[in-house]
Amino acid sequence: MSKSRRFAFALVGMLRMLRAEARKGWGRASIVALVFPLAMLYVVGTLVVSAVRQALPSSLASPSREAGCGVDPRLRHRYRGSQGLIDRLERRIVGAVLRRVGALPRVLDVPAGYGRFVSRLRAVAVRPLVVADVSVKRLLALPTAAAPLLCVCVDIERGLPFRSSAFDALVNFRYLHHIGDSKRRSMILAELMRVSRRYVVVSYYQGSNLHALFRTLHTATRGDRRPGPAMMDWRELEASCHLVGWRVVLDRRVLPWVHAQRVALLERVG
């Protein structure tokens, strides 16, 4: 589909969504009046930036990218534009959470993906960091030069191949929103908490209409047609923790009012 058609579809979708919001009352209507011009500005801005990028020779488009700095090129491609902002905010929150928990001997990052949190986690892990993912390709792409990494291929759905309380902390980022069924989410959370002695850091998505709006914009400007993320209420997270004797000690929104993602620190009780 051409960019202009995608843009037209997105515009109609946005208008429908905003009209539905406005019908819910004056408060919502004022938010719509404020957000709509901003959303339009975002769309037009993204179109202009992508047109300029295409017009420039690749060597001029982004000198820092061309220079390379040890970051996997797939990460640089994935976390551009608004995703780059979310990535930076996520890293900042993870940094703040890790400062709160302090140095820990055994840390697991699962799924590690292309290792966005590897450097931050290495800073707190006293022993070599353990990274796990179902994708061998991703594990092989992880940066091992700076310090040793223990890579393990796992399928979270089948259970983790570690004994109970094998780690002091575990990080599970951008995984739960791929799981549509709440019972499966609860089982996965229980498995994550089983292998950690004390802390689990998870990210999850809680429903937000503005997030849905930004996804529509993203589809219009980038042609991104992945299925929407599975949303989970914070009460569901609390209930899943409570079931296995854990509690939520911190729950932060990554980009309040705009993005659905939240980061929670879970701790074993007692």
Ligand SMILES: C[S@@+](CC[C@H](N)C(=O)[O-])C[C@H]1O[C@@H](n2cnc3c(N)ncnc32)[C@H](O)[C@@H]1O
């Ligand atoms: C969106 S990425 C998130 C990666 C990383 N946590 C981050 O935030 O950058 C999702 C990752 O989950 C991995 N994955 C998908 N299904 C999995 C499973 N059943 N068990 C383990 N990893 C899985 C994928 O290979 C991918 O690397």
